Amino acid sequence: MSTLAPAVIRNRIKGCLFGNAIGDAYGLATEFMTTRVAKELYGNGPIAFGTDPGYPVWEDHHRPITDRNDFTDDTDQMLVMLQSLQQTQDGILHPINFARRLTEWENHGIIEIGADPGRGLGYTVGRVLSHRDFSSNPHRAAFEVWDSAGRDLAPNGAVMRTAVAGVEHFWDEHRVVENAMAAAKITHADPRSVLSALISSVLISRFLRGGGSNLAEDQGRVWNPRLTQAGYHQELLSYLERGTNLQGDSTLNPTYNETPNSEFEPKNYDKIEHERLVKTSIAGGTYRDQFKNHRYSDWNKDRPKVTLRDDIGWVGIDNVGEDDAAGALARSVIADYKFLLQQTHVAPPSEPGQRVQDQWAAEMESMCFPQSMGQLHLGANDSIGYTFKCIGISYYGATRRQDPSPTALEYGGGEGLFRGLMEQVTIEGGDADTNCAVMGSLLGARFGLQGGIPENWWRNLQHLDWLSETIDGYTNRVLAAYEAQGQNQ
Known part of the structure; x- marks a missing residue:
């Protein structure tokens, strides 16, 4: 269970899910830009967000002015997972239900907010969703797409949506692990993508259980007692193989444990669309x-000249240092689950004397605990969507200390750390919205919404009313299940 009071857990759950959306929306400012281009447009910041001043987001076809302060497909897919869990109500991520809800999103978008169908759909997810067997055997569909690409495609599309997997049944780490793996494998078969989602979800769950604040207390805790049980490692390794052909026909069609309650229930599209239009009319229109x-000739009009700040308001991501307790907690997650990379059979062929699996595990550790942000090369064009870059910068950012003496008040405390990290990671460019979404979810789980994310940022997020209602409803159910579990012990 958790050492935190229910009110604190609630604040952290909301921080986690809002942190995902805020990071996603903020990072859009430089998504797909090289570091050089991002710095030419924004210098060393700040970038305007909410109603805070700064360099306006560069406007082009990818980031029109209508998308300011709005989240993208990263958060869309996290919310699709949330809605799947809200429908089944049993705390289990059912792969077929989630798969069909992703297809619904591809075809209709999030109709409650009028989001475009399948906006920002990535290459890997798009190929898997179009696979002939996706709606009935998604894990097999994902494997066939990965296999056809040479078993060397490990994008970040699984980890970008995984925040909710760390919240659901956060007190039961085994359930968190299974849900994260089930959700990731729906579209991503590469173990690196699956492990990125898993370690992000597990770190979120440990933050929600009170980890990362007291090093001595954490060292005495057993986070997942099943890790010491005979056969558990093999059980998880077997799950990684589910849906592959590594063991012959027996694994072609995994058992998904469907129940009547897990059967996919499509939304009432006409009703929801009507309700949205009525609300929009009453509100006097949308953003x-x-x-x-707004015309093309207005894009980037009267944009201020870029000049570098002499002082960015705090010591910065590479100088603030690692928080002892948060860092140790993150390292414990890697230590507990890196065996899944080291021992898996789901891998491309290795060169003599060089096991791919060992290289993967070593790379994950080095990228999650780099010497500096620059070591990750976030803006390098040839690998911006690599899953270890995303989880690496997220782990690195989420384990930083708060600056004890910032030179600008807005960079103090948890909110200030969130602000400073978002600025610096976004200005690196690359897949910035995904990097910031995952990092934002981890920081939100560590510090909460109130006190952890600048209020001016989340209060000015587009679709705030609907998002708040959705997250509150989900949080209420999760906490009710948590309290019921505590009463039964």
Whole structure:
């Protein structure tokens, strides 16, 4: 269970899920830019967000003005997972239900907010969703796509949506692990992608259980007692192989343990769309409606000249240092689950004397605990979507100390750390919205919404009312299940 009071857990759950959305929306400012281009446009910041001043987001076809302060497909897919869990109500991520809800999102978007169908759909997820067997055997579909690409495609599309897997049944780490693996393998068969989702989810769950604040207390805790049980390692390794052809026909069609309650229930599209339009009319229109006459000639008009700040307001990501307790907690997650990379049979062929699996495990550790942010080369064009870059910068950022004496008040405390990290990681470019979404979810789980994320940022997020209602409803169910579990012990 957790050492935290229910009110604190609630704040951290909301921080985790809002942190995902805020990081996603903030990082859009430089998504797919090289570091050089991002710095030419924004210098060393700040970038305007919410109603805070800064360099306006560069406007182009990828980031139109109508998308300011709005999240993207990263958070869309996290919310699709949340809605799947809310439908089944049993705390289990059912792969077929989630798969069909992803297809619903591809076809209809999140209709409650009028989001475009399948906006930002990535290459790997798109190929898997179009596979002939996706709706009935998603794990097998994902494997066939990965296999056809040479078993060397490990993008970040699984980890970007995984925050909710760390919240669901956060007090039961075994359930968190299974849910994260089930959700990741729906579209990503590469063990590196699966492990990225798993270690992100597990770290979130340990933050929600009170970890990362007291080093001595954490060292005495057993986070997942099953890790010491005979056969458990093999059970998880076998799950990684599920849906592959490594053991012949017996693994072609994994058992998904479907129940009547897990059967996919499509949304009432017409009803939801009508309700959305009525609300929009009452509110006097949407944010997008303000820019219906916005023309190409207005893009980036009167943009201020970029000049570098002499002082960014705090000591910075590479100088603030690692927080002892948060860092040790993150390292414990890697230590507990790296065997899944080291011992898996789901891997491309190895060169003589060089096991791919060992290289993967070593790379994950080095990228999650780098010497500096620059070591990750976030803006390098040839690998911006690599899953270890995303989980690496997320682990690195989420384990930083708070600056004890920032030169600008807005960089103090948990909120200030969140602000400073978002600025610096976004200005590195690359797949910045995904990097910041995952990092934001970890920071939110560590510090909470109130006190952990600048209030001006989350209160000015597009679709705030719907997002708040959705997250509150989900949080209420999770905490009710948590309290019921505590009463039964």
